[in-house]
Amino acid sequence: MTVQPHKPLPAAFDLNGKHALITGGAGLLGIEHACALVETGAVIVLTDLDENLLDQAVIEIRSRFPESIIHSWKMDVTDKASILSVSERLRESDIDLDILINNAAIDSKVDEHGNIENGGRFEDFELDDWQAQVDVGLTGAFLCSQVFGPPMAVREQGVILNIASDLSVIAPDQRIYRQEDLPENEQQKKAVTYSVIKTGLLGLTRYLAAYWGEQGVRVNALSPGGIQTSQSDAFVTRLTNLIPAGRMARKNEYASAVQFLCSDASQFMTGQNIVMDGGRSII
Ligand SMILES: NC(=O)c1ccc[n+]([C@@H]2O[C@H](COP(=O)([O-])OP(=O)(O)OC[C@H]3O[C@@H](n4cnc5c(N)ncnc54)[C@H](O)[C@@H]3O)[C@@H](O)[C@H]2O)c1
Numbered sequence: 158m159t160v161q162p163h164k165p166l167p168a169a170f171d172l173n174g175k176h177a178l179i180t181g182g183a184g185l186l187g188i189e190h191a192c193a194l195v196e197t198g199a200v201i202v203l204t205d206l207d208e209n210l211l212d213q214a215v216i217e218i219r220s221r222f223p224e225s226i227i228h229s230w231k232m233d234v235t236d237k238a239s240i241l242s243v244s245e246r247l248r249e250s251d252i253d254l255d256i257l258i259n260n261a262a263i264d265s266k267v268d269e270h271g272n273i274e275n276g277g278r279f280e281d282f283e284l285d286d287w288q289a290q291v292d293v294g295l296t297g298a299f300l301c302s303q304v305f306g307p308p309m310a311v312r313e314q315g316v317i318l319n320i321a322s323d324l325s326v327i328a329p330d331q332r333i334y335r336q337e338d339l340p341e342n343e344q345q346k347k348a349v350t351y352s353v354i355k356t357g358l359l360g361l362t363r364y365l366a367a368y369w370g371e372q373g374v375r376v377n378a379l380s381p382g383g384i385q386t387s388q389s390d391a392f393v394t395r396l397t398n399l400i401p402a403g404r405m406a407r408k409n410e411y412a413s414a415v416q417f418l419c420s421d422a423s424q425f426m427t428g429q430n431i432v433m434d435g436g437r438s439i440i
Pocket residue numbers: 180181182183184185186187204205206207210232233234235259260261262263264293320321322323380381382383384385
């Protein structure tokens with residue numbers, strides 16, 4: 158279905174004239190965040206590691222919002238020089254950034270066979286994997302906030318949104334990742350990094366919200382629950398049994414929260430975390 162952007166909106170949600178940079182923007186949720194903000198009028202600066210992925214993402218966003226204005230620029234959130242070069246490109250293009258969404262991650266995800274990508278038992282978790290995942294998910298958010306936040310503080314307006322997870326407020330329940338045919342010492346586990354990164358993002362959120370509060374830069378977190386994609390049926394059933402809503406999320410269900418958190422609709426809210434997880438974290 159094609160939806161035209163710039164429909165009449167409640168004024169507080171209107172992002173016309175605003176520029177939003179999304180990290181990890183070519184991934185599953187990055188595209189959804191972009192669509193959410195395009196729908197409310199923002200111009201998007203979509204960034205990711207890979208130009209091909211970015212091109213595909215732009216095609217997907219334009220197929221849903223043909224009039225969207227998107228700059229798609231390569232940016233590695235672990236590399237300060239790469240972030241600074243995007244900042245320079247913004248300056249050359251006369252773009253003042255209004256919104257930063259720290260979304261990039263190397264996630265530990267379950268595939269159709271029930272295997273966990275980027276997972277690992279705590280006992281054997283490699284330091285290199287820890288470092289690589291923390292570099293993207295946590296240090297990347299620190300570096301992007303450090304580069305893009307100060308100009309917002311100078312202009313006395315801006316929004317930073319950190320994408321955390323329901324696992325920022327609860328521990329992973331490792332039983333849902335079990336594979337019946339594997340011995341105990343080969344059972345895969347949700348990575349320790351995931352908990353540490355997502356919980357750390359809440360600390361960064363509160364720190365920066367307090368730090369820049371008087372300069373009009375608001376910093377909040379969104380904690381989505383798991384989105385159903387191609388995970389194995391066994392995993393989906395076990396996870397669903399832990400969710401009061403009785404299902405995993407659909408990829409477009411966070412759009413309204415992104416629109417709220419990135420606009421004046423949330424203007425008196427900073428340092429907070431919205432947990433949208435079908436109730437998973439309440440039981
Ligand atoms: N998908 C879910 O079910 C879910 C649930 C809760 C939270 N989240 C969070 O939402 C965010 C997006 O998740 P997703 O499902 O879209 O993941 P995804 O893997 O589809 O997208 C992540 C993107 O980050 C990019 N990336 C990786 N390293 C990077 C780097 N060094 N610099 C720049 N970009 C880099 C990847 O290329 C990828 O496009 C993540 O922070 C994730 O933890 C996802």
